[in-house]
Amino acid sequence: xxxxxxxxxxxxxxxxxxxxxxxxxxxxxxxxxxxxxxxxxxxxxxxxxxxxxxxxxxxxxxxxxxxxxxxxxxxxxxxxxxxxxxxxxxxxxxxxxxxxxxxxxxxxxxxxxxxxxxxxxxxxxxxxxxxxxxxxxxxxxxxxxxxxxxxxxxxxxxxxxxxxxxxxxxxxxxxxxxxxxxxxxxxxxxxxxxxxxxxxxxxxxxxxxxxxxxxxxxxxxxxxxxxxxxxxxxxxxxxxxxxxxxxxxxxxxxxxxxxxxxxxxxxxxxxxxxxxxxxxxxxxxxxxxxxxxxxxxxxxxxxxxxxxxxxxxxxxxxxxxxxxxxxxxxxxxxxxxxxxxxxxxxxxxxxxxxxxxxxxxxxxxxxxxxxxxxxxxxxxxxxxxxxxxxxxxxxxxxxxxxxxxxxxxxxxxxxxxxxxxxxxxxxxxxxxxxxxxxxxxxxxxxxxxxxxxxxxxxxxxxxxxxxxxxxxxxxxxxxxxxxxxxxxxxxxxxxxxxxxxxxxxxxxxxxxxxxxxxxxxxxxxxxxxxxxxxxxxxxxxxxxxxxxxxxxxxxxxxxxxxxxxxxxxxxxxxxxxxxxxxxxxxxxxxxxxxxxxxxxxxxxxxxxxxxxxxxxxxxxxxxxxxxxxxxxxxxxxxxxxxxxxxxxxxxxxxxxxxxxxxxxxxxxxxxxxxxxxxxxxxxxxxxxxxxxxxxxxxxxxxxxxxxxxxxxxxxxxxxxxxxxxxxxxxxxxxxxxxxxxxxxxxxxxxxxxxxxxxxxxxxxxxxxxxxxxxxxxxxxxxxxxxxxxxxxxxxxxxxxxxxxxxxxxxxxxxxxxxxxxx
Numbered sequence: 001x002x003x004x005x006x007x008x009x010x011x012x013x014x015x016x017x018x019x020x021x022x023x024x025x026x027x028x029x030x031x032x033x034x035x036x037x038x039x040x041x042x043x044x045x046x047x048x049x050x051x052x053x054x055x056x057x058x059x060x061x062x063x064x065x066x067x068x069x070x071x072x073x074x075x076x077x078x079x080x081x082x083x084x085x086x087x088x089x090x091x092x093x094x095x096x097x098x099x100x101x102x103x104x105x106x107x108x109x110x111x112x113x114x115x116x117x118x119x120x121x122x123x124x125x126x127x128x129x130x131x132x133x134x135x136x137x138x139x140x141x142x143x144x145x146x147x148x149x150x151x152x153x154x155x156x157x158x159x160x161x162x163x164x165x166x167x168x169x170x171x172x173x174x175x176x177x178x179x180x181x182x183x184x185x186x187x188x189x190x191x192x193x194x195x196x197x198x199x200x201x202x203x204x205x206x207x208x209x210x211x212x213x214x215x216x217x218x219x220x221x222x223x224x225x226x227x228x229x230x231x232x233x234x235x236x237x238x239x240x241x242x243x244x245x246x247x248x249x250x251x252x253x254x255x256x257x258x259x260x261x262x263x264x265x266x267x268x269x270x271x272x273x274x275x276x277x278x279x280x281x282x283x284x285x286x287x288x289x290x291x292x293x294x295x296x297x298x299x300x301x302x303x304x305x306x307x308x309x310x311x312x313x314x315x316x317x318x319x320x321x322x323x324x325x326x327x328x329x330x331x332x333x334x335x336x337x338x339x340x341x342x343x344x345x346x347x348x349x350x351x352x353x354x355x356x357x358x359x360x361x362x363x364x365x366x367x368x369x370x371x372x373x374x375x376x377x378x379x380x381x382x383x384x385x386x387x388x389x390x391x392x393x394x395x396x397x398x399x400x401x402x403x404x405x406x407x408x409x410x411x412x413x414x415x416x417x418x419x420x421x422x423x424x425x426x427x428x429x430x431x432x433x434x435x436x437x438x439x440x441x442x443x444x445x446x447x448x449x450x451x452x453x454x455x456x457x458x459x460x461x462x463x464x465x466x467x468x469x470x471x472x473x474x475x476x477x478x479x480x481x482x483x484x485x486x487x488x489x490x491x492x493x494x495x496x497x498x499x500x501x502x503x504x505x506x507x508x509x510x511x512x513x514x515x516x517x518x519x520x521x522x523x524x525x526x527x528x529x530x531x532x533x534x535x536x537x538x539x540x541x542x543x544x545x546x547x548x549x550x551x552x553x554x555x556x557x558x559x560x561x562x563x564x565x566x567x568x569x570x571x572x573x574x575x576x577x578x579x580x581x582x583x584x585x586x587x588x589x590x591x592x593x594x595x596x597x598x599x600x601x602x603x604x605x606x607x608x609x610x611x612x613x614x615x616x617x618x619x620x621x622x623x624x625x626x627x628x629x630x631x632x633x634x635x636x637x638x639x640x641x642x643x644x645x646x647x648x649x650x651x652x653x654x655x656x657x658x659x660x661x662x663x664x665x666x667x668x669x670x671x672x673x674x675x676x677x678x679x680x681x682x683x684x685x686x687x688x689x690x691x692x693x694x695x696x697x698x699x700x701x702x703x704x705x706x707x708x709x710x711x712x713x714x715x716x717x718x719x720x721x722x723x724x725x726x727x728x729x730x731x732x733x734x735x736x737x738x739x740x741x742x743x744x745x746x747x748x749x750x751x752x753x754x755x756x757x758x759x760x761x762x763x764x765x766x767x768x769x770x771x772x773x774x775x776x777x778x779x780x781x782x783x784x785x786x787x788x789x790x791x792x793x794x795x796x797x798x799x800x801x802x803x804x805x806x807x808x809x810x811x812x813x814x815x816x817x818x819x820x821x822x
Contacts, residue, residue, distance in 0.1 A: 021082055023052045023067060026090040027198075028332065029229030029259065030340065033389070035091070036068040050337045056082075067091060070111075070445050086231070114506065114514045116555025116567040118204040118610060118625040118672065120144065124225075127194055129716075129725070129777065131242065131791060131817055133249055133272065134190040134324075135197070139220065140802075142202060143688035144672045146707040150806040152247070152277050153322040153353035153374070154187030159204055160629065161668040161694045162217020163705040163745075166575060170211070170221040172344055173436075174383055174403040177214045178428050179458035179496035179526075179579040180489060183635065183660060184745050185804070189220070191348040191379045193270040193326035195240055195253040198225045205627060206573025206606045209518035209553045212454060212500050213576045216604045216629075224346070227257050227264035227332045234259045238821045246793075246813035247321065248275035264332040273323040278316050280799035280811035285769035287752040291801060291808040293317055297359055297416065299370040301352075304471045306417045308367045317807060319354040319373075338389045346381040353377065357750065357806025358413075361589075367416050375410030375425070398437030398452075405430040411488070415652075419469040422485045422651065425462070432456040446508040450518075451501075458496040460579050462489035484534055486585055486650065490595075492529030492541075494579045499523055516555035523548040524576040528583050528597075535650070536585065536594060537643055543597045545582070549574040562618065567610035567625075576601045581635060581660045585650075589744055592650040594642050596659040603632045620677025631666040634696075636704075637743045638663075664698035668706070687713035704745040707803045708734035708768060721781040729773050734803060736767035746804045771800035789817040 023035045031052025038045040039059055048054045059065060061080040068074055072091040082089070112119060120142050122130075132138040136155020140147040148156040148163070159167050164186040169176040171192055181188070204218040211219055240253040255268040279291055295308040296318035311318055329345040358372040383403040389396070407428040414421040434454050441447040464487035470480040504518035526545045530538055553571035560566070577599040586593050608627035614620065639646065640659035648657050670692035678684045689711035694703035709732035716725035739748040752766040774796060779789040797812040 019057045019082075019087070020053050020055050021065075021087050021089055023048050023054065023089045023091060024229075025072075026092045027228060028226060029264070030334065031337075032069060032072070032091060033391075034069070035072075038066055038068075039063045040066065088231070113559065113565060114508075114516075114557060116514075116516055116557050116569045116610070118144070118608065118627075120202040120204075122200040122202075124198050127197055127200075128789075128819070129723075129779070131777070131789060131815060132194050133244065133251070133274070135192050135194050135222070136187075136189050138194045138197075138200065139189060141712070142200075143674050143686075143712070144204060144690050145202070146690075146710060146803065148185050148705075148802060148804045150185050150187070151354060151356040152274060152317075152320045152807055153190065153324075153350065154185070155189050156185040156187065157189055157220060158705050158707055159202070159217035159220075160627065160670060161692045161703060161706045165214055165578065165580070166216040168211050168215040168219045170219060171346070171381070172222070172224055172383065173385065173399070173401045173434060174381065174405070174432065175211070175214075175456065176405075178405070178407060178430055179460050179494070180426060180428060180584075181214070181578065182580040182584065183637065184743075187353075187374075187377075188379075190324070191326075191377065192222045192224070192346075193253075193272070193324070193348070195251070195270040196224045196268055196326055196328045196346075198223050204625075205569065205608055205629070206551070206553070206571045206604045209502055209504065209520040209551055209571070212498060212520065212522045213524065213549075213574060216573045216575055216602075216631075224328055224330070224344070225255070225266055225268065226330055226342070227266035228259055229261060229264050229332065229334070230259035231261060233261075236822065238819070240817065240819050242815060242817040244813055244815040246810045247277045249273065249815075262334065266328070266330045266332075268326075268328040270326040271323070272325075273321075275321040276316050276318050277320045277807070278313075278811050279808035280794055280797045281315055282797045283799045285752070285771070285799070287766070287769070289314075290752040291799060293360060295367060297367055297370050299414070302476045304469065304474050304476050305370070308416065315811070317356060319359045320356045320807060322351050322353045324348070324350045335386075338391070340387040342385040342387070344381065344383040344385065346379070346383075348377075348379040350374075350377045352412075355411075357747070360806070369413060370416040370418070371412060371414040371421065373412055375412060376408070378406070378408040380404075380406040392439075394439060395437050396439040398435065401432075401434040401436075403430070403432045403434075405432075413651075414469075419471065419480075420466055420483060420652075421469060422464070422466045424464045424485065424488045426488060427461045429459045430456065448506050449503065450506075451503040453502075454498070454500045456498045458579075460489055460494045460496070462487045462491055462494075464488065464491070484532070486535040487532070488585055489579055490528040490530045490583045492531040494528035494583060495526070496578055497525045498576070512559045514557040516553070516557075518553045520551050521548070522551070522574075522576070526577070526579065526582065528579060530583075530595075536648070538595060538597070539643075540597060543582070545577070545597070547576045547601050549576070549601060549603070563614045565610075565612040565614075567608075567612075569606070569608045569610075571606045573604040573606065574601050575604075575635075577635070577660075584660075587650045587653075587655055589749065590653075590655050591658045591744065592648050592655040593637065594640065594648065594657055594659050596640065596661060599635060599660050600633055600662050602634045602662070605630045605632070616677065620675070620679075622675045624671065624673050626671035627669070629668045631668070633662045633664070634666045635660050636663050636696075637661075637745075639742075663696065666694065666696040666698075666703055668692065668694040668703065682719050683715070683717050685713075685715045687711065701742065702738050702740045704740040704743045705804065706738070706740075708732045708738075708770075722779075724778040725776070727775040727777070729775070731768070731771050731800070731803065733770040734768040736765045739765075739767065747806060750801070750806055768803045769800070771798055773798055773800070785821050787819040789819065791815040 035048040146158040165181040242251040251272040253270040258265045292314035298309040327347045331343040333341045353374040361368045385401045410425040436452040438450045464485040466483040466485040467479040468481040470477045500522040502520035530541045555569045558566040583595045606629045610625040612623040672690045674688035676686040694706040739746045754764045775793045777791040781787045793813040
């Protein structure tokens with residue numbers, strides 16, 4: 001009995017001295033298993049268990065332990081420091097070394113030094129410093145991305161000369177591109193508020209192996225903020241408030257995070273109100289009246305005016321303001337030690353958004369439209385995601401992502417001095433499921449396999465009607481009648497379905513090189529029905545189209561030493577025609593787009609080479625990436641005949657018939673030179689220059705959406721609580737001879753006009769003038785709870801327009817922000 005008592009006391013004494021450390025993910029608070037923990041002499045080595053715990057009893061207090069995991073940055077911690085953090089070690093997916101950033105955009109964690117493609121990452125810290133008004137403004141600050149705007153309430157990102165439905169937008173693993181993403185300019189990138197984002201990852205070039213159709217120019221993947229678990233229940237709140245002078249912007253964001261041991265919640269609401277935008281007044285380009293707004297339409301939903309109104313300040317772009325509300329609700333629930341459930345709810349809505357470029361359009365010496373605006377743009381996302389970590393030989397970890405999206409958009413227009421108002425409304429319901437899995441093929445994880453599937457179904461409903469206003473003086477009393485209007489898409493309904501399977505393989509061939517390969521098979525099915533033949537008679541009213549494609553990619557990374565990295569990629573991509581390609585009807589600048597049911601998929605074949613050189617112990621990097629993309633069966637909007645006719649009457653006017661059509665081959669070539677790093681412990685800098693050229697081989701025309709040479713240089717000083725930085729942005733001139741005139745996407749008619757010899761009857765367009773702007777930003781943190789931020793953009797108040805844009809860029813803007821966290 002006494003021996004048993006001594007034995008129990010021994011066990012109690014031993015357990016009281018046992019020392020265990022828990023290793024968790026800094027982003028989620030979730031335990032991390034299979035973390036290799038060892039000391040510098042490697043006399044001790046162990047791995048964390050499923051609960052993230054490892055026993056370090058045998059390690060001396062003055063020894064340094066190293067925590068290593070393939071998906072996290074290396075961390076070194078002295079054992080004696082564990083007690084300060086309650087014996088919890090937090091691992092992060094990012095470190096100070098430039099090659100340690102871990103990407104999720106490839107649907108499998110991978111460090112950038114093992115990826116051959118050109119990539120860019122914008123972190124939450126970057127987003128806060130940039131302080132963009134919209135997510136489109138955020139993308140405009142990313143190296144290699146140009147953003148077009150037809151109105152302030154929008155922003156169409158251009159990657160490698162590809163735009164709109166040739167660029168894939170993704171949010172939290174769910175594709176945002178739907179069956180009515182159009183060719184031209186898209187404004188959907190703003191439907192995710194930058195205040196809700198944790199980071200944004202961009203992959204340039206065809207990425208169809210992982211993401212399927214639409215990713216010809218690249219992938220923009222938004223990751224919204226996610227709640228984290230905590231050993232003790234904790235509630236934290238944060239508030240963001242900003243005011244900008246250039247358009248009297250008021251933005252407010254409020255967030256609440258609840259962290260517990262078995263569940264976590266994150267709630268965020270963001271509201272922005274934007275007034276009319278003022279352009280720059282300094283016209284260095286020499287065109288005194290270009291872009292000025294001398295008259296505007298004062299018409300509203302309930303106010304009628306038969307004539308245009310004189311603008312008392314032509315530099316103020318009337319009818320450009322709007323407001324937007326975004327909501328995010330996320331739940332994080334660990335179902336077991338190897339299974340997590342995330343529930344993702346998002347909702348975005350806007351006020352009516354004036355289409356500024358159309359409201360500024362002239363006809364017969366006066367404004368053409370009294371009203372032209374988008375109705376509220378609504379985006380609803382409901383997406384549960386199950387993350388599994390079974391640790392099996394055939395499946396190490398994976399995720400099932402289900403999603404339902406409902407998209408609503410509309411277009412309302414009425415000509416000046418007319419009582420006929422037309423409405424075109426679209427509603428898209430999207431159901432999708434993704435399965436993405438990975439497994440290491442060797443214990444050291446130098447060989448790994450990824451595989452998965454995707455299924456997506458789009459239902460499109462398009463409705464159109466016209467109402468005749470009942471007017472008394474300037475007051476709209478209601479409606480006195482109705483009239484027929486041609487719908488934008490098939491009025492009998494349409495659907496678009498995509499299904500795919502893919503697999504990828506990554507192997508470290510040796511310590512200096514990594515091989516990445518992948519293959520994907522995708523099949524699409526499109527159905528559409530037209531009922532009303534009042535305006536357009538089609539050769540077939542019920543159509544069905546099936547397309548399939550096999551796409552491949554091979555990437556190779558070679559690291560001859562720690563300061564050099566060479567990348568090479570050969571890849572293919574494709575885009576299958578959607579409902580917009582096949583069935584859209586609309587008018588712009590006298591051209592009426594009509595359906596063409598014979599459009600086929602377009603393909604892209606891409607070769608790219610990247611070089612990176614590191615300096616100062618890898619704290620400074622210089623990079624160069626160049627590519628050549630061959631487009632086959634590319635889709636272009638061109639003149640077309642329907643039932644033998646080349647003109648058609650649309651909304652009471654005769655216009656030229658155009659349609660989306662396949663052509664033979666075209667190419668896009670370009671490069672981006674960049675640098676990033678630290679000049680000292682307190683000074684960091686970055687910059688890039690991007691050049692793009694694209695032409696058709698068969699007709700020798702410039703391709704649409706090819707931006708001029710552009711770039712940006714940043715310099716920042718950070719000292720404890722204080723930060724100050726400056727940014728220089730520039731664009732070279734784009735000659736009118738480099739514009740694609742046929743499609744009209746480049747908006748050549750919105751560039752300055754040259755009148756030779758004073759002749760006013762002849763219009764010769766100049767092209768896109770060069771421009772340069774300078775900005776200053778600064779912030780100060782009083783403590784961990786209070787921070788203020790100030791910015792001055794376009795310091796010299798330069799007037800300019802982004803390439804192909806229909807609205808002038810903001811002039812000198814003072815912006816002030818207050819950030820609080822409790």
